[in-house]
Amino acid sequence: MSGRLFFAVTPSIDVAGRIYRLAEVVKRARQFDGSLTSIDRLHVTLFFLDGGSDAREYVVRMACEAAQEVRMSSFEVSFDRIASFRGRPDHHPFVLLGGDGLKGLKLFRRTLGAQMARNGLKRLVNSDFNPHVTLLYAEREVEEHPIEPIFWMVDAFVLIHSMNGHTQLARWPLRVE
DSSP states (O other): OOEEEEEOOOOOOOHHHHHHHHHHHHHHHOOOOOOOBGGGGGEEEEEEEEHHHHHHHHHHHHHHHHHHHHHOOEEEEEEEEEEOOOTTTTBEEEEEEEEEEGGHHHHHHHHHHHHHHHOOGGGGSSSSSOOEEEEEEEEEEEOOOOOOEEEEOOOOOOOEEEEESEEEEEEOOOOOO
């Protein structure tokens, strides 16, 4: 299986629509040329599961077992600003960012990462995490700007295969039992 595999959280279709409409407005206002991220691809990446072609089946199996073991209650995420990341020349990610409204997401990621490490995937677990939703790739960087907060309840996480679109391969509801 080629392409990229990763764990992610995704907004509901209603929230994804609001995010997309915001991206359309900002694109016009900033006069960006880039294509918007399609509604069905809006997400926050948690961990990439790229382990090389020989190890991929093992990595996916261990990651899915780790995902099954995660115990955590649903939580809210809130994004309250837009900004650019550096990126490649003429290809700067323009993203949603948040502050305190992402504490639950950061805790969840640490919980999932600890379970992945227990399942032998410590090399895939890094502490570098800047939660964001990519809206588009723009030809230039722009300054950070506050927005009316966009929020949703995270009650599940997914395994996504990204290649010519996103396919959800598995979904795990959050639970505390």
